[in-house]
Amino acid sequence: MDKLILLLGVSVLTSLLSEAFAQTDLTGKVFVFPRESDSNYVKLIPRLEKPLENFTLCFRAYSDLSRHHSLFSYSTKGRDNELLVYKTEVGEYQLFIGHSKVTVRGLEELASPVHFCTSWESSSGIAEFWVNGKPWVKKGLQQGYVIKVQPIIVLGQEQDTYGGGFDKSQSFVGEIGDLNMWDSVLTPQDIKLMYHGSTLAPNILDWKNLTYNINGYVVIKPCVWLDYD
Ligand SMILES: *[C@@H]1O[C@H](CO)[C@@H](O)[C@H](O)[C@H]1NC(C)=O
Numbered sequence: 001m002d003k004l005i006l007l008l009g010v011s012v013l014t015s016l017l018s019e020a021f022a023q024t025d026l027t028g029k030v031f032v033f034p035r036e037s038d039s040n041y042v043k044l045i046p047r048l049e050k051p052l053e054n055f056t057l058c059f060r061a062y063s064d065l066s067r068h069h070s071l072f073s074y075s076t077k078g079r080d081n082e083l084l085v086y087k088t089e090v091g092e093y094q095l096f097i098g099h100s101k102v103t104v105r106g107l108e109e110l111a112s113p114v115h116f117c118t119s120w121e122s123s124s125g126i127a128e129f130w131v132n133g134k135p136w137v138k139k140g141l142q143q144g145y146v147i148k149v150q151p152i153i154v155l156g157q158e159q160d161t162y163g164g165g166f167d168k169s170q171s172f173v174g175e176i177g178d179l180n181m182w183d184s185v186l187t188p189q190d191i192k193l194m195y196h197g198s199t200l201a202p203n204i205l206d207w208k209n210l211t212y213n214i215n216g217y218v219v220i221k222p223c224v225w226l227d228y229d
């Protein structure tokens with residue numbers, strides 16, 4: 001009897017685990033967030049042990065939202081905006097690090113696919129922004145800070161608590177793909193390569209080997225708005 005219960009327990013646990021976390025090569029695919037909600041999101045599991053002194057984050061997004069929305073929400077215990085990329089309006093993004101923020105503006109069209117990269121270096125505090133391979137104005141924040149680890153990383157929603165506190169009016173509706181993160185600041189040449197579809201062995205989040213967990217109504221589909229060849 002005990003043995004049977006144990007066996008049942010193990011098999012339920014195994015199926016729960018295998019359902020809960022997929023590890024996949026998502027090359028040529030996107031996460032589609034088809035409806036506004038406060039419950040549809042994807043959790044990304046990073047390979048990250050040491051606090052972050054430097055990073056680069058790149059992704060592609062396609063959305064026809066004109067209201068503000070979250071693009072990448074990284075929170076740690078007790079710090080909801082440890083690292084957040086937030087789009088306030090067309091042509092305006094905010095980067096939060098350790099709850100401080102900078103705002104950057106540039107030319108952009110509504111409802112056109114965007115390749116977005118941002119990087120930050122603790123020693124100078126300099127944050128760089130690259131939109132469709134072009135540099136936007138550099139800003140500076142949190143010089144000397146170190147980004148805490150054991151994050152919960154969420155796409156589709158903005159965290160106001162560790163792993164929750166979602167608000168429909170900040171949710172993302174649209175498609176996200178090619179998301180990669182490194183623990184270093186990429187060179188302008190590398191950013192251009194990424195924009196043109198190369199990948200440079202990302203060590204924190206790797207779209208070619210992504211560990212993630214879909215919650216609610218999020219669907220994986222081929223990316224039809226890019227040529228990957
Ligand atoms: C972060 O970048 C700075 C300068 O760009 C470098 O000196 C430092 O070693 C880097 N830190 C890590 C942990 O790689």
Ligand SMILES: *[C@@H]1O[C@H](CO)[C@@H](O)[C@H](O)[C@H]1NC(C)=O
Pocket residue numbers: 047209211
């Ligand atoms: C994918 O990532 C896991 C760790 O998260 C690693 O063990 C594995 O070697 C990686 N596979 C490839 C093809 O890089």
